[in-house]
Amino acid sequence: MPDRDALFIGLMSGTSVDGIDAALCRFEGSQVQTLAAHNHAWPERLREQLLAVAQGERQLDLDRYGQLDVAVGQQFAAATLALLKRAGAAAAEVTAIGSHGQTIRHRPYGDTPFTLQIGDASVIAERTGIDTVADFRRADVAAGGQGAPLMPAFHAAVLGADSACQVVLNLGGIANITVLGADRVLGLDTGPANGLMDAWCQRHTGQRFDAGGAFAASGKHDDVLLSAMLADPYFSQPAPKSTGREYFHLAWLERFGVAALAPADVQATLLALTAQSVADAVHRHAPNSTRVLVCGGGVHNEVLMQALTAALPARRVQSVATIGLDPDHVEAAGFAWLAMRRLRGLPGNLPAVTGAAGPRLLGVCYAAPRPVR
Template sequence: MAAAPRHPEPEDGLLYLGLMSGTSADGIDAALVRFPAAGGCRFVAGLTHAWEPTLQQRLIALGQGADLASLDELGDLDARIGLAFAEAALRLLDDAGVTSDQVRAIGSHGQTVRHRPMADPAFTLQLGDANRIAERTGITTVADFRRRDVAAGGQGAPLMPAFHLAMLGTAAQDRAILNLGGIGNLSLVRHDGSILGFDTGPANALLDGWCQRHTGRPYDHDGGFAAAGTVLPALLQRWLDDPWFALPPPKSTGREQFHMDWVDAAVAGMPHAPADVQATLLELTAATVAEALLRHQPGTAEVLVCGGGVRNGQLMACLQAHLPKMSVVSSARHGLDPDYMEAMGFAWLARQTLEGLAGNLPSVTGASGPRVLGAIHPGR
């Protein structure tokens, strides 16, 4: 029998847990947060749970367009991903000394294996059986956030601008929140209270993939591999000529569009050193972010960066060079942990769903209206 909704404490005392694995599939981020009655989001604890290597490689391949062998494989993956997410949640609770009855809900993004917002009909698919998470943890779990927005005519992404607006509100000047995960995306928060958000193109997914192929390391620590190379202008232009970059918002993307075969097709027949390609991929990330920001919000005063890219000093310096009139800083400056921002956002989305409140912004996703997102799986 499903447990009754738990409200054992005032809102300040309620804990929520967010789970997120992004395009890079480099680990499951888990964040434990509170939402003070006065507003904002207070980070309590977080960790990144490693994927089992064989499962991780399968997820990356699927994200890049590989086919499933059978419906049996689909069911097996859905169950295994759900169990991995549950394990991440349980590890975080154990590390934080928190019991399941202290957590009102888990918000689980799942793992995207297909995102086709321009198909007819459009669809998006995230795996990670939320029933397994609710059963293993005993905590009410909200999941499958993107498909309702797609059903309403939206892209199903990005969803974080709504969280960014709720947490940061407006300021006297325009500002931007830049997430540098596998894919880059921007939330443009204007001083008049309006907001725009969209994906900008590839980020860590390609940087990590090229680095791992040529150095054996899972990512380019502080951008050192890129710093050893020189940008190849002709190669950069080949990538920039991709028609996706010219599309207007709303727009979103993933490994289906920007994958290692896409990199290789441009590199083929062009003399290059591996470090030069890494430097050019880094320049591509910075240049496409800067172009989008200058086109859609040129008066931005501050760019708050989160996601794994914030740890890449070479990338941050390149962004600042492209945006000399803007301050490019970590989101930590405003009390939002850059490593767990998206996991925190899915905790917030779970809270929105339980309260019957919309989790999308039609101005961002292109949906026909605000929608309550996700499906609720009661805990024990």
């Protein structure tokens, strides 16, 4: 294996709660190489609890909060151990883990803004024997920022500036874009992506996600519903901005009277909502862009990719696989990068993206157990 100082593990579970993405990464200068990757399935009962909490459907007492925090940490540790086994690597070869945790609330607005990710990092460090960096978002929020999105800094470091301007689009539970131009880096959450589509699909088909977009393709999008959803104030809100599943969830959707429509038509309209809100954000924030590089689970939804291509006719819409990156593990690699930045005393946020008062060190370090002398 390569030199220890170059190896980091990134752990990420997004708002879709569709699994824990783990990536073993090697960093050399601005280059990142993903040596091994693993998607770790959530136990179904725990996944259901996390989804309910994130959507505001269940209030937590302190005991249950503590139990969930530890249970999530245990699963992140298990994902790490499975990744090491797959890679044939030892814990001692890894400098540190960067663990995003699981977001259960993201409220960056108001008099007392906050963001909350659970997944006890002490448990991760104890069970893996690897120093763990976690809690990446709250320092940015404390500095007046959104705490999200954080990946634009990673995209800029790995992909660099583009004189022609290009966009990196992440299609997770929420969609977000990074705009990489010759003299600027911008980023924002554009609105819902897989989160709403997955939830509606599971309710009406029993499947956790719409494989390939087949359910959406079986229906026809409703223009009246689409216009009503796009009128939500979030879409016209200026950047910096970020959102999450606690805002865009099924209760939000049901306010638009969807019960009168065929379920497949609603699914088709949700897909159209994602494509159109992304396209609107690209047109607004990157009018001269020539390429959109897509990562995240939505890259596998062929119908969604076709809709994006149609909504962005002057741009090449391509998976990041075309430039040698694994679309399923870009975010995990990004949190490995953020852990590396934290240990080297380097800021991890971009104030122009999040709105923070300035660059900040992101993450809190949790030491793995060491022999007592």
